[in-house]
Amino acid sequence: MPGSSQEINPVFAISQFDEVYLPSVNRQTFEKLDSKTLYRAKLKDLLQKQQHLHIIIGLDSGLLANYLLDAELPVGSKYLFVELDPVLRLLNIDIPQQLSHKLQVMSLSEFTERISTDNNDIYIAKNAVSLHKSLGAELGYLQDYLLLAAEVEKLIQHETFNHEIGTTQKIFVKRQLQNLADNRHPASLLRNQFTGHRCIVLAGGPSLDCHIDWVKSHQQDLVIFAVSRLSKQLIEKGITPHIVVSVDPQQMSMEVSKDLLKLTDQTIFINSNHVTPSLIGQWRGKSAYLGPRYPWGDDDGSQDNIETMGPTVTNAAIHLAVEMGFSEILLSGVDFCYSPSGFSHTQGSIEAKIGPSLSGLGEWVETYAGHQAETPIQLLHAMRSLAEQTKNLQNCAIYNLSKDAAKIEGIVYRNHLSFSFEPTGINAFAKLNSLIPHTTQENIKRDLCVCVSNIKATRKKLLAISKLAKEAIKCNQSLRVTLANPPVSQTQASNLEQRIESIEKELNEKYSKLAWFLKFFGYGEFIRFLNPAATDEWHQDKMLDMTEAYYRAFEENSQMLEKMVSDCELILHARESELRGLTQLHKLEAFWLSNLEPGRVNIWLDRQTEISNDLTDEDRECIARLQKAFENEMLQGSEGIAAVATKASSLSGVQQKLIILYRYRNSAALNHMVKLLEPLRTKEAEAQRLYFLAQSYVYQLENKQEQALDSLICIPNKDRTETELREIVVLSLSLQKLDQASEVLSKLLSYSDEYAPLYAQVLKLQRQWQAAVNAYVDYLEKYPGDVPTWIKLGQLMMELNEPDAAVTSFSNALQADPDNAIASQYLAVLEEKN
DSSP states (O other), rough: OOOOOOOOOOOOOOOOTEEEHHHHHTTTTHHHOOHHHHHHHOOOGGTTTOOOOOEEEEEETHHHHHHHHOOOTTOEEEEEOOOOHEEEEEEOOOOOOTTTEEEEEHHHHHHHHTTSSHHHHHHHHHEEEEEOOOOHHHHTSHHHHHHHHHHHHHHHHHHHHHHHHHHHHHHHHHHHHTTTTTSSSSSGTTTTTTTEEEEEEEEESSTTTHHHHHHHHHHTTTTEEEEGGGGGHHHHHHHSSEEEEEEEOOOOHHHGGGGGGSSSSSEEEEEESSOOHHHHHHHHHTTTEOOOOTTTOOOOGGGGGGOOOSSSSHHHHHHHHHHHTOOOOEESSSSSOTTTTSSSTTSSHHHHHHHHOSSSOEEEBTTTSSEEEEOOHHHHHHHHHHHHHHHTSSOOOOESSOSSSSSOTTTOOGGGGGGGOOOOHHHHHHHHHSSSOOOOOHHHHHHHHHHHHHHHHHHHHHHHHHHHHHHHHHHHHHHHHHSSSSSHHHHHHHHHHHHHHHHHHHHHHHTHHHHHHHHHHHHHHGGGOOOOSOOGGOOOHHHHHHHHHHHHHHHHHHHHHHHHHHHHHHHHHHHHHGHHHHGGGHHHHHHHTTTOOOHHHHHHHHHHHOOGGGHHHHHHHHHHHHHHHHHHHHHHHOOOHHHHHHHTTTTTTHHHHHHHHHHHOHHHHHHHHHHHHHGTTTTTTHHHHHHHHHHHHHHHHOOOOHHHHHHHHHHHHEEEEEEHHHHHHHHHHHHTHHHHHHHHHHHHTTTTTGGHHHHHHHHTTOHHHHHHHHHHHHHHHHHOOOOHHHHHHHHHHTTTTHHHHHHHHHHHHHHHHTHHHHHHHHHHHHHOOO
């Protein structure tokens, strides 16, 4: 554990319920209620989930492990305790051999090595992992638990991120099918069409603010790529991007990207095949899609399309620019980290309006300026992906225009003013629009007809697969009954087993492509039949359970995908109806509204230029209703993004973050936090407290003890927490300010008895002999097993020439620890004097 750890007093106490615990870890937690009662109330989830991995920070002095050892653990569940090294050295947790695979105790270093082994990765892949804190870790009396929890959570986040694709693909497939009707032109039409030219990719990072005016002045000299959420800022600036890119399947993406629907029809919309349908479904200009058109792959030769490179839209935009053949790609707003002022997004964004990110605990990366900057784990993965993308690039140079952006291998920093421009000789808008065909109504009809045919054929196969899966389940259930009722009919059992095998063969041969896709699509369900439990827990019933889980996954996912395919067919028919003129308008109104695409009416009007004189009053009212609904949609706020940004800018997790940064001796990050908190400190007391705490930590790392103490003293008495009081004591003692240390220690006693020995020692240094003795005696009455404190009291009694009292103290020390050499030596000296 980095930094200087708090000292853990190795003294155990016994509660009124005869439970042994470490007061340093748990204070008085187990004095009012016994541990089992507390756990049943506060950690009841531990015993409620089967096939689940529970990762627990801290052992609660061993009581939490004992609680689980005495309980009936759910089937397939597993418990990993991660404990501080100093605490582990004090405990002796005896786990029976038969439970050693289900309940394990380890240090952070061991956890780091084992999190992705011992079948733990299966739990992670199944999204069956929970992180818990013991009561001691939750209360965080020992600050080391904050660091431990942060490290463990970070490790889990990284492992989960690596497995996320397995549990999130359904939304991507659903969106891909919803977009099938509108994904007509593959982005591969643009491949290698801009060889030798220069472009700029504009993303939403704060550095864009530094270059936006320069981009505007050179928009005739650059091919401009922009991520969709920038549309509003670009429109306000008078910049028309040549290409706007969007990839996010979540509806929240519509909230932040809807202004792209206001861009002119000069702009080309490049969307992932799984983009949120509200965007592509209401886009009136030309578009091209990334990735395969059909989720299970294309049979029409279009499989060589440009892929959607993730995990962010910025990764996708840069990859697209590379595929289009640009020899120079400039980046602005591609920061992948927070700005020096703590902002994650450019001015005008929702996040920037709410305020800087304060409480999130991310990773720290180096910028091109050589400074450290914080970044969320998701962007760290995006950085790594981009570095991989650019690793083997030939004939293409990528430059980041911001020195405050995260440094990425393969991309170099270059000041925007260093570029010179010569006439390109091309009209980028004209060329892009010529590369993507103009579609006639007849073209659209033919395309939709092919799509409907393909979708119907797929739906038929899915129904057949579902039927086979149901039969396999029925055979498996019959086999279970047959095997459970002796005498077993070997012939009947063999016939059932053979039929299951033949069904599996048919799935793998007749429906091989779709069966493979269903396993990808239903990864979360298919891994249910993988059993993370040890093989010695398997038995005949378990094997039958696994077989049933396997075919249930086929049944569930074929039915789920069949529903998505059916919904896709409805959209295809609706798009066909759009081509039939006025007769379908009122039916389309209901469909467009339910499909969250009222703006589709404008696309319909674009195609029906010759019918304006044929519109009835009822038709005009219908159109007006849809246009009003679209207008309202465009005016709606972005509540989802605002909620995320508000949480990140709150003060709730700031103290924990400051403590962790201090313990990691991250001076640059602490200085950064001081700057972020400074403007807030006049607005609320909590911000002021955190500002002075951060400032004190900075001074301590600079060995400026006097200034560090002065910072803490600036916090009003009523606002000081145990953290500040403890720091004041440490600093006061280092500066020999005994009166101040004594005064603050007396206040700390209300938090915990563990401060009493130090308080007594300070009183002794102040020559307040009786007060020091009283403090020692009061403490030792509660904790008679504290050998070091008995010795300190004995030493004080010797200094005060009280040999009898000294003998009593050293004798009590030996009673608690018969082999204590120091106590024995002092007793021998006292006996010689007598």
